Amino acid sequence: MAAPLSVEVEFGGGAELLFDGVKKHQVTLPGQEEPWDIRNLLVWIKKNLLKERPELFIQGDSVRPGILVLVNDADWELLGELDYQLQDQDNILFISTLHGG
Amino acid sequence: MPAPPCASCGKARAALRRPRSGQALCGACFCTAFEAEVLRTVLAGRLLPPGAVVAVGASGGKDSTVLAHVLRALAPRLGLTLHLVAVDEGIGGYRDAALASVRRQAARWELPLTIVAYADLFGGWTMDAVARSTAGSGRSRSCCTFCGVLRRRALEEGARRVGATHIVTGHNADDMAETVLMNFLRGDAARLARGGGLGSRGEGGALPRCRPLQLASQKEVVLYAHFRRLDYFSEECVYAPEAFRGHARDLLKRLEAARPSVVLDLVHSAERLALAPAARPPRPGACSRCGALASRALCQACALLDGLNRGRPRLAIGKGRRGLDEEGAQGAPGDAEGGVEGAQGASGDAERDVEGAQGDTEGGVEGAQGAPGDAEGAPSSCDCGASGVRAACDCE
Numbered sequence: 001m002a003a004p005l006s007v008e009v010e011f012g013g014g015a016e017l018l019f020d021g022v023k024k025h026q027v028t029l030p031g032q033e034e035p036w037d038i039r040n041l042l043v044w045i046k047k048n049l050l051k052e053r054p055e056l057f058i059q060g061d062s063v064r065p066g067i068l069v070l071v072n073d074a075d076w077e078l079l080g081e082l083d084y085q086l087q088d089q090d091n092i093l094f095i096s097t098l099h100g101g
Numbered sequence: 102m103p104a105p106p107c108a109s110c111g112k113a114r115a116a117l118r119r120p121r122s123g124q125a126l127c128g129a130c131f132c133t134a135f136e137a138e139v140l141r142t143v144l145a146g147r148l149l150p151p152g153a154v155v156a157v158g159a160s161g162g163k164d165s166t167v168l169a170h171v172l173r174a175l176a177p178r179l180g181l182t183l184h185l186v187a188v189d190e191g192i193g194g195y196r197d198a199a200l201a202s203v204r205r206q207a208a209r210w211e212l213p214l215t216i217v218a219y220a221d222l223f224g225g226w227t228m229d230a231v232a233r234s235t236a237g238s239g240r241s242r243s244c245c246t247f248c249g250v251l252r253r254r255a256l257e258e259g260a261r262r263v264g265a266t267h268i269v270t271g272h273n274a275d276d277m278a279e280t281v282l283m284n285f286l287r288g289d290a291a292r293l294a295r296g297g298g299l300g301s302r303g304e305g306g307a308l309p310r311c312r313p314l315q316l317a318s319q320k321e322v323v324l325y326a327h328f329r330r331l332d333y334f335s336e337e338c339v340y341a342p343e344a345f346r347g348h349a350r351d352l353l354k355r356l357e358a359a360r361p362s363v364v365l366d367l368v369h370s371a372e373r374l375a376l377a378p379a380a381r382p383p384r385p386g387a388c389s390r391c392g393a394l395a396s397r398a399l400c401q402a403c404a405l406l407d408g409l410n411r412g413r414p415r416l417a418i419g420k421g422r423r424g425l426d427e428e429g430a431q432g433a434p435g436d437a438e439g440g441v442e443g444a445q446g447a448s449g450d451a452e453r454d455v456e457g458a459q460g461d462t463e464g465g466v467e468g469a470q471g472a473p474g475d476a477e478g479a480p481s482s483c484d485c486g487a488s489g490v491r492a493a494c495d496c497e
Contacts, residue, residue, distance in 0.1 A: 013163070013323060014335035065354030068323060073128060075117040075324075078104040097323045098350075099162070099335050 002036050005029040008091045009045065015067060015096040020051050029086070038069070039082040041092065057094075066098040109134070116328070120318055120361035128328040135325050139171050139313050143179065148311040149267055151180030156260035156268045156308075159185040159214070161202030161334035164271030167322050168314055170331055172269065173210055186259035186268075188252050189218040191227020195339045202334035217259040219251060226251075226409055232340060234409055244340055247409070250401040254393075260308050272312040275319035275353065278367040282349040290380040293371060307394060318364045320357075 009025045016023045029036050029044060039061055046058055057064060062082055069076040070093040076084060086092070104114045107127035115125035119134075126134060143149050157172060159165045169185060176183055187203045189196055200216065207214035220227050232244040260268045284293040314322060326333060356363045387393070388400035399407065 012327075012335075014337075017336070065351075065358050068320060070116075070327070073116055073328075074104045074114065077118055078115055078125060095323055095327060096335070097163075097319050099337050 002029075002032050002034065004031045005036050005086055005088050005090075007041075007086055007089065009041075009049070010091065010093040011095075012093060013068075013096040014099050015057065015094050018052055018057050019049055025049060036086040037082065038071075038076065038084050038086070038092070041086060042082075063094065064098075066096065068095040068097060069093070070095070117324055118361075120320070120357075121365055131321075132325055132328050135317065135321060136171055136174060138316065140175050140178070142316055143175070143311075143313050146311070148313065149179055149181055149269070153180075153267050154182045154184065154263070154265045156184050156186045156256070156263055156265035158256050158268065158270040159187045159203050159206070161187070161199040161206070162271075163326055163333045163335065164273055164276075164314060164319075164322055166206060166271075166331050166333040167326050168269065168271035169206065169210065169212070170329065171325075172313065173212065183212055184260075184263040184265060185212050185214040186256060186263065186265075187214065187216045188255045188259065189216050189220075190248055190252065190255075191219050191229055192339060193229055195336065198336070199334045202332070205332070213263070215259050215263050217255045217262070219255060222255055222258055223251060223406055224410070226406065228340065231409060234412075247405050248340075250405055254402045257307060265308060268308050268310040270310065270312055271314050271322075273314045273317050273319045273322050274364045274368050275350075277312075277315055277371070278353055278364045279346055279349040281367050281371040282353065283346060286349065287345070290376060293374055293376075306392065316365065316368070 006026070006028050009027050011019050011023055011025075019025070027049075029041070032040075034040060042058060042061065042063065046054055050057060055064070057067065059065065063069060069081075071079055071084060072091050073093075104116070105125050107113050107115045107130050108124050109126055109130035113127035113129070116128045117131060118125050119131075149155060155172065157165065157169050159169055169183070172181065172183055175181075185203065185207050187200055189200060203214065203216075206212075218227075226247075228244060228248055231247045235244045235247070256268060256270075281293065283289075317325075325331075353364065353367075385394050385396045388395040388403055389398050390403045391400060393400045393402070395401075395403075397404070
């Protein structure tokens with residue numbers, strides 16, 4: 001049983017283009033039966049925030065390879081990736097690396 | 102589960118794990134390590150001697166932004182003078198926005214900026230004009246062929262204008278790894294062997310070029326930009342087509358998820374390859390028109406411009422380039438579209454393949470592909486002499 005959570009979801013490196021160009025989103029995740037982890041967050045994002053071309057952001061139940069995920073400025077690899085359990089006031093940043101430089 | 106403490110300073114929480122060593126570092130220690138590695142790359146390879154005047158290919162994109170930022174930090178230590186050189190290919194709605202980003206950077210960093218425009222350098226041929234001219238040939242991606250070759254030339258010109266002794270571009274390890282995969286997949290032996298090494302001496306009067314970020318994985322370049330709060334331009338070139346590099350890139354990304362060190366491991370493998378004697382390319386000569394390095398009568402740039410000006414843009418693309426040697430010849434049947442990979446497809450490839458500003462020209466020019474099994478044409482060869490199925494390789 002998870003209580004409602006307030007988190008900030010950010011997009012960068014071009015990923016914001018899939019979200020109407022909006023980089024920062026203050027989000028309130030509703031209370032629900034299952035705990036809020038990144039896996040569930042992605043499902044929520046796909047349903048509620050993603051404006052176009054979901055295949056450019058999500059692949060399977062994770063992000064498309066080439067999209068970095070930082071939670072409170074730390075690579076999600078260090079935190080359990082999809083299994084990381086969100087805390088209130090967390091910042092989750094998705095940076096796309098998939099463009100020329 | 103919280104992140105472990107930083108392995109370097111022990112004080113802050115780690116922000117990432119380095120792909121090769123697996124070492125967990127905080128943001129600040131990672132940035133320090135990243136800069137130290139670039140310094141080591143430059144020193145160990147003797148890439149940029151003290152007193153060098155360095156033209157930094159700048160596109161406004163993530164790689165050239167990081168490159169310029171790091172070199173600027175290292176410049177006093179290395180005794181370098183830096184100039185930003187940006188290439189304006191004349192791509193409406195895209196390049197203008199990117200150049201605005203470069204101008205902001207030049208102002209913020211207080212670095213001189215020179216912009217070289219295709220329209221000025223190549224008799225009015227902007228990429229938009231080239232795209233329209235090549236549209237009829239049924240292969241949208243062939244316009245990237247031109248861009249790759251011309252951008253290298255434009256960068257060279259810009260570097261000369263500022264009196265540079267060296268050119269640097271921001272190609273990162275992922276670009277190199279993708280190129281290695283592509284060369285394997287397309288049987289391009291000569292380019293495979295050439296792929297190793299950190300830079301080119303600069304043959305045929307060309308300025309020496311190198312890629313100080315060559316051993317930095319793309320992920321780490323992006324993370325560095327993030328932790329240093331660097332502002333860069335991150336949109337795709339409007340002509341970024343589906344090109345072959347996209348396949349290599351997808352494969353590489355999937356592999357990286359399973360084995361994070363694969364990017365750097367591929368680059369290191371390529372460095373250790375040796376060519377069988379029969380596969381070594383012949384020595385190149387000089388272009389009869391402009392004097393640049395060329396393995397045929399005309400160098401790539403002159404050949405492509407010739408084709409454009411004669412209204413036959415595909416002359417110089419594809420196996421054989423027979424149209425150039427035999428007046429009136431048609432593009433070979435089976436003259437594969439092989440459009441030059443030029444900028445690879447998917448994201449901002451125009452950014453990827455050609456030398457030049459980061460993001461503008463990352464890898465080498467892929468050159469035309471030529472159909473496998475096209476028995477008719479003589480193999481086309483790069484200006485450097487590397488033969489194979491492509492019009493230009495990524496010799497630098």
